[in-house]
Amino acid sequence: MNKNYKAGYVAVIGRPNVGKSTLINQVLQQKLSIVSHKPQTTRHQILAIHSTKDSQMVFIDTPGIHNQKGTALNKHLNQTAQSSSFGVDVVLFLVEAMKWNDEDKRAAKVVQQSSAKKILVINKVDKVKNKEQMIPFVEQIVNEFQFDSIHYISALKNKQVNPLLDVVNSHLPVSEPLFDDEQISDRSTRFFISELIREQMMERFHQELPYSVTVGVEQYEIKGPVHHIHAVIWVERNNQKRIIIGKQGDAIKQIGINARHEIEAFIEAKVNLKLWVKVKSSWTDDIRAIEALGYTDDFAG
Ligand SMILES: Nc1nc2c(ncn2[C@@H]2O[C@H](COP(=O)(O)OP(=O)(O)OP(=O)(O)O)[C@@H](O)[C@H]2O)c(=O)[nH]1
Ligand SMILES: [Mg+2]
Numbered sequence: 001m002n003k004n005y006k007a008g009y010v011a012v013i014g015r016p017n018v019g020k021s022t023l024i025n026q027v028l029q030q031k032l033s034i035v036s037h038k039p040q041t042t043r044h045q046i047l048a049i050h051s052t053k054d055s056q057m058v059f060i061d062t063p064g065i066h067n068q069k070g071t072a073l074n075k076h077l078n079q080t081a082q083s084s085s086f087g088v089d090v091v092l093f094l095v096e097a098m099k100w101n102d103e104d105k106r107a108a109k110v111v112q113q114s115s116a117k118k119i120l121v122i123n124k125v126d127k128v129k130n131k132e133q134m135i136p137f138v139e140q141i142v143n144e145f146q147f148d149s150i151h152y153i154s155a156l157k158n159k160q161v162n163p164l165l166d167v168v169n170s171h172l173p174v175s176e177p178l179f180d181d182e183q184i185s186d187r188s189t190r191f192f193i194s195e196l197i198r199e200q201m202m203e204r205f206h207q208e209l210p211y212s213v214t215v216g217v218e219q220y221e222i223k224g225p226v227h228h229i230h231a232v233i234w235v236e237r238n239n240q241k242r243i244i245i246g247k248q249g250d251a252i253k254q255i256g257i258n259a260r261h262e263i264e265a266f267i268e269a270k271v272n273l274k275l276w277v278k279v280k281s282s283w284t285d286d287i288r289a290i291e292a293l294g295y296t297d298d299f300a301g
Helices: 020-028 072-084 102-112 131-144 161-171 189-204 238-245 247-267 287-292 295-300
Strands: 006-013 046-051 055-061 090-096 117-123 149-152 214-223 226-235 270-279
Touching: 006 020, 006 072, 006 102, 006 161, 020 046, 020 055, 020 090, 020 117, 020 161, 055 161, 072 102, 072 287, 090 102, 090 161, 102 131, 117 131, 117 161, 131 149, 149 161, 189 214, 189 226, 189 247, 226 238, 226 247, 238 247, 238 270, 247 270
Parallel strands: 006 055, 006 090, 090 117, 117 149, 226 270
Antiparallel strands: 046 055, 214 226
């Protein structure tokens, strides 16, 4: 092993929808974390392990830090993100170019408390026509908050991501690898499958419905070349169940087809997917239900 090998943890933090998961997927060249145009897509802390011959960056994708009050799930998402900024080597604080609001400020305050190297990453620069506008935009941020460096990227278009990685690398300590270099995440196949099914909900449904949904894989059996998967889509109310099933089962059928394609691409095998929709009333506001549905594993790290 190279005696200058470096390894460390890199938390990616910011308000919802700034592109944290998009950046991590781009670095790993794999869809590890689901992405949508809606806020609060990521609900779990997910490790994404990027190993090269000289270094290992263990990225932590986090739920967006938000200002929404209310449910136990909402509080849990903020706690998960906040706890991720401690005990890491580098924090990437993501901001969307030309957008700075109270949620960004809240997230910036969390980041400031971390003792890690802090990098301000202005994402989605592809959306900005007049790049000069960026100067006053960034000034208002750095006048209030301190960072070790500033980078401008487009995670979606893979612009300036590699130079950012070089800087992250320079902040990592010399260390043995933290994980086997074949391993890309700390999460199980079952976890990724349930996320790929939940992603269909984020894409297909509007308003509060995607936020009332969680998914659990109940059975996973490999028989010959085919992976047989049974999963339950949990919702909070009967009318949500009706919407997800759709007229004569049309909606759930399409969800099943789309999710199966995504899962097959992820596990690189043929899949037989069976979905059920069940009601667990007010699970988003019931801390016991949240624990039972697997949300509190996030605190383990
Ligand atoms: N134009 C543009 N869009 C981007 C870029 N990066 C991300 N997006 C889009 O922004 C939206 C949100 O991306 P996500 O990666 O889900 O954002 P997130 O920060 O993980 O969001 P949460 O998980 O909700 O906290 C998606 O529609 C992405 O395609 C970028 O560099 N340019
Ligand atoms: Mg995300």
